Amino acid sequence: MEDGSMAFGLWIGRRAMQSDRRSTRANGVRTPSRAGLRVTTIQRGVQLLLATAFALASHPLVAQDDPHPQQEGLPLAPGRTISTSFTEGSWMSVDVSPDGQTLVFDFLGDLYTMPITGGTATPLTQGMAFDGQPRFSPDGTRVVFTSDRSGGEGIHIISLDKSDTVQVTQGKSSSYQSPEWTPDGDYVIATRQGPGQGKLWLYHVDGGTGIQLIDEPANRRTTGAAFGADGRYIWYAYRTGSWEYNSGMRQYQLAVYDRETGESATRSFRYGGAFRPTVSPDGRWLVYGSRHIADTGLRIRDLDTGDERWLAFPVQRDDQESRATRDAYPGMSFTPDSDAVIAYYGGGLWRVPVDGSEPAPIPFRVDIDMAIGPEVDFDYRIEDTETFVAKQVRDAVPSPSGDRIAFSLLARVYVMEWPGGTPERLTESDANEHMPTWSPDGEDIAFTTWDDATGGHLYRVNSDGGDPTRLTTAPALYNNPAWSPDGERIIAVRGPGRAYDEALTRGVPGGADDLVWIPASGGDATVIAPARDGNHHFTSSPDRIYAYNPGDGLVSFRWDGTDRKQHVRVVGAGPPGSSTPPPATLVTMAPQGDQALARVVNHLYTVTVPLVGGDVPTINVGNPDNASFPARQLTEIGGEFPAWGDDGRKIHWTIGNAHVVYDLDAARAFEDSVAAAAESDDDEADPGAPEAAEEEEEGEEGESGDESDTEDEDPRYAPEEVRIRVEFPRDIPRGVVVLSGARVVTMNGDEVLESGDIVVRDNRIAEVGATGSVSHPEGATVIDLAGKTVVPGFVDTHAHLRAQINILRTQPWSYAANLAYGVTTTRDPQTGTTDVISYEDLVRAGRILSPRIYSTGPGVFSSENVQDLDHARHVLRRYSDYYDTKTIKMYAAGNREQRQWILQAARELELMPTTEGGLDTKVNMTMAIDGYSGVEHNMPGFPMYADMVELVARSGIAYTPTILVTYGGPWAENFFYVTEDVLGDEKLARFTPMEEILQKALRRPGPGPGPSGWFHPEVHTFDQVSAFVRDVIRAGGRAGVGSHGQLQGLSYHWELWATQAGGMTEHEALQVATILGAHSLGLDRDLGSIEVGKLADLVVLDGNPLDDIRNSNTVGQVMMNGRLYDGDTLDQVWPDQVAAGPFYWLREAPPGR
Template sequence: MPMRTPRPFSSLLPLLVALLVVPLEAVSAQSTSSAAAAGAPGVRDVEVVALDPESDEAKTLAEGLPLRPGRLLRMTVSEGSWMSVDVSPDGQTLVFDLLGSIWTLPIEGGEATPVTRGMAFDAQPRFSPDGSRIVFVSDRTGGENVFMIAKDLSDTTQVTRGNTNSYQSPTFTPDGRYLVVTRQAGAGQGKLHQYHVDGGTGTTLISEPANLRTTGAAFSADGRTIWYAQRTGAWQYNSALGDYQLATYDRETGDTRTETSRYGGAFRPTLSPDGRWLVYGTRHVADTGLRIRDLATAEERWLAFPVQRDDMESRATRDAYPGMAFTPDSRYLVATYGGKLWRIPVDGGEPAEIPFTARVEQAIGPEVDFQYPIEDTETFTVKQIRDATPSPDGTRLAFSALGRIHVQEGESGTPRRITNLEGNQHAPVWTPDGRHIVFVNWDFGEGGHLWRVPVGGGTPVRLTTESAFWQQPAISADGARIVAIRGPASAYVEAITQGAPGGAREMVWIPAGGGEATFIRRAPGATSPHFVRGETERIFASGSGGALISFRWDGTDERTHLRVTGPGAVGGTGSPPASLVLMSPNRERALAQVGLQLYTVHVPDVGGDGPTVSVANPDGAAFPVRRLTDIGGQFPTWSADGSKVHWSIGNAHVVYDLEAARAHEAAVEAEAPADDPSDAPADPDDPADEPEEAAEPAPRADDAYQPLEYRVRVEAELDTPRGVVLLSGARIITMRGDEVLERGDLLVRDNRIAGVGAAGSLEVPEGTEVIDVSGHTIVPGFIDTHAHLRAPFNIHRDQPWSYAANLAYGVTTTRDPQTGATDVLTYEDMVRAGRTLGPRIYSTGPGVFSGERIQSLDDARSVLRRYAEYYDTKTIKMYGAGNRATRQHIIQAARELELMPTTEGSLDLMLNLTMALDAYAGVEHNLPGFPLYGDVAQLVASSWMAYTPTILVTYGGPWAENHFYATEDVIGDEKLLHFTPFEEVQQKALRRPGPGPGQSGWFHPSVHTMDLVSDFVDQVVEAGGRAGVGSHGQLQGLGFHWELWATGAGRMTPHRALKVATLLGARSLGLEGDLGSIETGKLADLVILSGNPLDDLRSTNTIRYVMMNGRLHDGDTLNEVWPSPREVGPFYWQTEGPAPAPAAGMR
């Protein structure tokens, strides 16, 4: 939000200084019309014009990056966000960065001139001591590097190499021969690094301690001393401040010394050319100010306050404060704040604005915007099969779908359910004779057991004597015993996390015909028990650290046969272990899963502990390795004879025949032409042997062996209510523009809205049920665009409490960005089938991380096909998947596959802006570095990047949830306690500790930043952009309302906040055709409120009824009101607390 002009500190009102708020009057500039329009504050003449990505102009603007732009954002700006500025040595010119381009400006102000332009993100410019060159950081090579450009633009030089490091705050040494810049390699801490301007790898100046971050180098006049800011670690959520302090480094002795110890921290040291003055940033109460120190006397005073808020509380990827500089005469400091450039007198006089305008012509990626209609059909095909396993003879497949055990004959058979139990059944395994299936179940009435059922169906036989939480059954090769993982039933009932019951698990066996369990060993460190032919005395299992282990039936004599590691992230260190390793039944190979990719590895007998084999490079592995997947796979298992590997992905099942694959490859090799001597490798010492372009031709698609893949189509009935109901007399906030029907009627037929209008204006069919809701307010169902519902993995619950809680609080659609597992696909289907009460379930599935090692467009296509063709998520979450080139490959593949990808914000404003330039369809979490101004708001709006700020877990400031826990009676909220396990409530509401000693769990109201984040959301929406309300799963159900109230904490109107929570959320997810507003033909997802949220936004929590897909539920109980009145519950989590102790003296 705009800030007032800072004044000398002595003239300020004491302590808390209010910020002036400028009203927004911008209009949408979303279209590609050539007509100029108003834009966000500080922005005018906005137009977005289409650009042919195949044109020469697009190629030029791509600057060598993979993504060609598809649009040009043209606008004139007079303010900018987080602009680093420097003054030329002659004092005549400023250089600054704006939206990823470098600009120059006369010192007195005026129209800025672009130095760089295009898709690359260029930032943090600094003049050379002679003024002839400008150093800056750019990602034009696909990753960040340091570049120099001549002031006259005659040449550009790349100083650093590689594409996996990041750089901050480059600056020249006073003699102009070297550069010092903060260099961060991988996940390590940024360190001051010195490079020669002519190249080389340079050297780190301060290596130890490894967790010390050093940034913002500034040289003393004689060049001997470097001032810098330092902190331990990268950042801290809910910081107590004081993390950054100034220090000095002696370039002759290598000595360092800490120079400040301020509560508000100290950062961005800036020294005057005459060596007298030091200016740095620090925090005072809620705001940032600039302090000036006379280095001759060590006296300090405030120079300007408040200024641009610092970035100490996030990753500070462009330093903790924008670059600033003295004029050559040392009389003025030039800095940026309030979106403007300022000349601040060192003597304490009034700052003077340096006005500027910049005619921005910003290249942005082609739009990624799709619609995903919600179809009304009688049935639907289940999205996921789980735990699929072939019969011993390979002719049938057993699996779990929708929590029921099914068997299918062959690849084209019809799946049939073979059990009649209630609750959920999982993990089927075949008896060796192929006549029966053993499986586990969970039912909150009966608990969990092991069962056996004939393959042809019938009444299952319970095998276990006591209820427990059972997982991963396996049958010994001789069929005499069943091994399984067992945990306490109570641990699963009471679990509020996804992975219960954790360390309480143990491995046991029971007789194949049923009976008492015999203890084998504790389960942590040994999962997925399985057997090998001829090894009757040993159980094999997947161990910790990628190990394949075996042990006796009493758990003794553990042996490690093999360890498997995989490839790490590109540019990272370390080799992640396999998450699963299974010995083949014939004991020749192991099947290993690393991430979602599957491999086979030969297992040598070497004695003692087996070898460690890396599958990162199969051709160079210690023993033969075969990679089986490119898209990935789940639930891998061996065929009974060990000749084939089976796995599933979505509702597809894949069979990889190892012998057929070898035969195919041999045939392809035999048909290949003989080697041509001219194709011999080049001699590295012969200059003539340097081809202009050494690119290996891509193999033909038909060269690779293709495993058998078929779809398993389990059909389920879509839950659709039948009937007609009229909701009569309510105020209806339709979200059709600003329309509000003060007294309206709403007609619902089955699951869709059949009419909406003024009371008495609709034609109502005979027999319609009428429900009088006079005095109430109807709004569209709420859409949580960042909802982590966290239902249990592997063994599923019919009714996760988080699903019920969200629906009861009016959330009728959720999108979980990063589920960590694919269980959500089954939960989604359970809601659609009416098995589970809950909102509509959308998700990205597991995030796309750097471990996918995407380095080309083809790599990206392979990974994203997983989501488009198998998971059917309609979206992905790109979660730190790699450098700029990798991210562009992903957005290109997403557009081809009609996915709308969202992204992880990562507390990184530069990253967020590049994702807007690349036209990602969403960003999760707020952009740090606030307040942000019209330039960024217009970019976000024009790129169509949906902004979900998740203010409850604010990036760059105190988490807003701390405010609500401090001001709301959470522990006394009867409705919340009805839908939430008490363990969850007391864990979150009774104590709010910080993450460690000295860190904060409570914050004074003055330092919260909800209003700053809210105001930027408002700017984006005002500029025609998209936004959503996302509760982050912080407090299921009620947390959505907290997030909505935080979204409206600034100047946003209640109606606009409601629009963000409904229509704009639907638009952000590609669901606007069916959701988000109250219009004829849309789905009947509604919330009926007792209060009026236009008068008080907190009235969103006065829920009388919730209608989801046409079913009307009571808001306090979820009892169905229409069309089939029924009570629901009691729920398993509604347990009694302890009885009061009668002992004297107890309180």
């Protein structure tokens, strides 16, 4: 980014309430002040914001009578304004008016017009809605464009005098791109993207639902419609199949569609692809984009002769290797005389003559007053109290009498009296304990165990506690035990421990699981059948075993696995636009009666299971009131680990450390009483009476005449909820150590102590300064680090650690690997399951060698189908009130309206929401505009210029590009697998299962047949991605290093090196790896720099990373939370000397290897 590329005059208005915002920063890397920068407050709606910003989550917000003029119908009101000027821009689609005098183009989500000779642009649209890809109508009076101003994306038309704006398309669930007028001006053609491939659709400008033009083949994406003089033929580009990572070329080719015959014909077959066809008005010339080696150019074809040549090269890099949600290249246009093309590239607009003469720049200036959402940025302090309360209760089950519950907590089994008892451990075992199940008489509890060294077994213990009895004779991985109704046998799923040990991610592939039964007194297991289902359970009948899988639904069979019967399938409502309803993840038959309990997406339901012949019935609980058989939604926020009470009238579940009991009879009685009261009110009410009218009027307004903010809520039965609070000692070392004589890169601004001392007391930094200026406390241990370099512990802001689920590991290998490589804090954005919460508890208790574990928990997906702000509050309370994640991952959770509701709820509940980039720069820009806290993965469509730099930096969105899995280009990890000796890395082999190394380092195949697994260095793009990160942080923005879990531990350093490759200084790269990463997670008051009072998370390096960033991987020692470990072995060095391991993943190699 050139310093002179914009005229500064930046105004950032911040929302009125500042109580939850940072007022100062002590780490020296706060967003710097800029010339002409002023902080102002948007006044419109201030009283409303003050009154409602922290309303209870159960209360709807007061409607705004006077929305901000730039809100444009969207639910989120602006909270800040960016005002500045630009003379360069990113990915600008441009069109020329029919008279050749005017240009229209998009810029940061607004439309502008400007004389074709250049100058200062005039806004045509302005607001928070994202408008793009404008095209003039044939008569030059109107402009068609894409916009999400209705809450979902659609095609809109605006008159040039702004007197009229109409929406052409209907609905909010599809996305659109590249609209174009038919030559007669009666129709618009655009690509509509819903489920499946994006297809060209034809819409009449006066209304209707439109029609798809090209149906077959179904897997062909069609986009970029273009006309010449003849409206019969439509030029377009197509791609067969969807985008894919690490793709080969020939992604797009050109074709022509005949509107009379309905037939298409391919018109290109270039290795570099062909896209964005643009036809001259006289019908002679075709200009399109294509790739040559690593660069994109514009080619021109003489349609009379078929001859082709390069017209301009290089130009803007295309988006073939991504989802191309704004097409594979920005829109361009011929001048009316067909002599030149007006195109965007290099950050500017160009007039490109068709005769091959020199292109001429078209200078422009865009003055923006851009409304953006309030900032969502919180400080989360890290507690170091003596004890902590465990966050997650797992596998809770009620006793047959219902007066006690058994559950697993920190991988130990507990029992407590329900509802007010004190949890008590059942055993004193050191093995991990899981999945308790009660004997039918309530006297005993069976449970499974796992130990990384010895494997797992099934045990039985008296429900009042004592010495457990081992029931199984052979170690294995035992899951989901259930006691038979007669108390004689226990069933469980048994899998080989070997498969569990060899599992590299959350699942356990390669096992041969069997459903077995074991005598309740212990003995050899008897195989019932291969375990093709899960959730095995019983009703009151001892003769049949029930089970569930999403394909077959709820099934049952005999003890020998025969006579298999299907009973019911349960599905839910799919996300908008989806035609496939999601199946339940679990269905459990009630112990008595005809009810079943189902978990669909994140919610729990009861359904009535009919006895029918023929096809198995399917019950859709998307709207329980309209289900084919009686159904009931039990949860508003969600629930996990559901279980029936023994009488089939109560349902138990847990969420976080809360245990909930839903009484079906009490719920029905409550609903009957509410209905009776409503009927009585209706009978007594007289709407015509003056008194009633007065009361109604008073109910609508408060005493001051303001609109009331306390609307009557629909009364609902509230199940019983009890928090299970079990305190555990927090792992905090005791003692004082001085790390002396090392170079200390503090990340307190630019401070570097060439010889410094760090005093650590317990788990916090007590003093830091130049050697000789720091007193050594009496009795302190002094460790000489002369010649070493100490940096803050590395922060991985996008760390998929993928530890095993359901049965928790004693020591996940991925946790140890990251710590050994100096990563002391991780945040996993989208864990898939909530098991990570229990792992976090185990880390806090000191039972696992690990970095600090943070996560968003499972992502918030479109399957939630958020209906309004109040619904979003319910969804997010899962994370704020129960999981205590501090952050969430909004993972493509719907249209703009739904994303804004989620953001509003997150801000109210003090959650920092990060987002899935999704290979969609357009959506990424809207998330920055709205005020989201973070975006994961890089934005394709590089290079990016000053406008994007300022948007990302000034919005405050934290940018974690995960360059190893580059979006829009080859994965950067491929570069490192080619250039690094992964197989010969002894440390990597010590902390990584050999299967993981072999499958990633021996061969790099492509996604399918044919070449694609190897990339010439010239086509890698990670330096362009990281150049944008450099520009963002230099503009005062935030970024993080996220390894994506590609090669646990080592891949963090690869990601760091790739981040620096775009021109950062080594110190800037280390900032991103430490203090800026901590700031991105809201943890920088305790982490990210070496300063007094902060937690003692440090890395001792043998080399100096300020000389060469690759010295980040010379980890000699790691201090996490005040404990110092050897970087090569993870043996604890201080305050105790404890050997690490043995590690289960270190397997014997074949002879001679």
